[in-house]
Amino acid sequence: MSSADLDGTAAGEAAQAAWAHVEVSRHPDRPYSLDLVQRCLDDFIELHGDRQGGDDAAVVIGLARLGGQPLAVVANQKGRTLEERGKRNFGMAHPEGYRKAQRLFTLAGRLKLPVVSFIDTPGAYPGVAAEERGQAWAIAQTLEAQLALPTPYLAVVIGEGGSGGALATLLADSVLVLEHAFLSVASPEAAAAILFRDAGRKQQAAAALRLEAANLLEWGIADEIVPEPPGGAHNDWDETARLLRPRLEARLQELTSRGFDPARRRERYRRLDGLFSA
């Protein structure tokens, strides 16, 4: 059965709806992390490097304030121009990017700063050099670092949340997802290649994976869906930020005001699928 065979059927409509969601999340004019950092946070100061010999531009780290509260920030960064896309590697990090994130978590723990992460990545970079330098190990260690982070941690998926690369900065106490963003075990293209041996059946794969943001809320993986301007965030960056900022502020306030314990975060991810009683 090809995609064409699905035209006009219920399955075909589901595939089209799921694919439309993916396309908005990847819209070339969609605000990227730094566009939202600049509009939602105050006094952003970028820091550089993993302190182990690398500075991966696909991951941005820094310090900022929100409503007077100092923060540590980590973000996937895609590029908009051809040159910047190359520099940012389309938001796909090498091991140095994940180690840069780890450095930020360490810094935040030492200085008792809450962390805010912005997620927008197709996934970890699938290349030879990344594998040679321990891509899997870097991601695993970043998962560990997030679950040990001794300060409040807020994540917001603003576009694509692809696979293990997204998970590396997602394991927060509160997870927000923009209305047209998604989180997926694999890109629809990769899933289609695996499941149908045909990357062209990406629409069908997107529907089968049920990767629309609303499902994440229903399943308890996200805590809140943040609305976007009509049609999607690409239509109005300022309005997107105006809708997002108060939600970040409220969630952060909630996390910093209650007694904070990273064991609760580990418990959240231990019990997340809700299928098994303790």
Add this chain to the structure above:
Amino acid sequence: MAISPAYARPRTADSGFTCGACQRSFPMAQAAGSLYVCPACGHHSRISAHERIRQLADKGSFQEWDPELAGRDRLGFVDTKAYVDRLAEARQRQQLPDAILTGAASICGHPVGLASFDFGFLGGSLSTAVGERLARAIERSAAELRPFVCVTSSGGARMQEGVFSLMQMAKSVAALHQLAEAHVPFISILADPTMGGSIASFAALGDVILAEPKAMIGFTGARVITQATYEQLPAGFQTSEFHHARGLIDQVVDRRELREVLSRLLAVLGPSAVEGAGRLA
């Protein structure tokens, strides 16, 4: 417990065993005696979870944990076949509820928590049930101060469970925190293949990481890398030896020596040390 025969005999002819690498044939008894490592070329065939436990655990010592725990089709997933049908077939064929077997065992007299992946069960992929069995085994090992030994053979995420599969990476790492807090060692053994979400979570976090010779290990599979980047793959790319040379794996160990190596590690790291008799307070 009843132990099913090794399933990893896709290349058998009659009652013989044919090596998947050099294609030479051996009587099945000889292949079993060499632990399904080719007596001629040393190729390590994939083995079932049951066979792995039979090879590593002291005879009769394995007590399975959570034998009834199984998952379900959360997404109503259908690709070229319904996921429920895939699951039912795999359960029938592999005689397992899902792609991992866990339990208490001893290795040369050293008590351990033992987990063994079954690649024949949907590629040893990470389902919610696999993640839950793994997490429970880790937690129980921590509680009982048993060094945790996990043999991974897994293609990574189980696509049919979507984002729930992805979250098993987080679940396993959350569980490992308990092992660390209890100062109980985790020995991670990487068998062919250990890819994707499995190596990018628990499997890469062993206090000691061992791998079988020439196992394929990596985040992204070679085929996907070539398709995505058109890069030339270096010789021996993503083998155990490749990662060992880059400081990512402690030792590459022949399967026929694995029990002995584990025994020596456990003698240093094992229960007496866990209870504080040897290690710093």
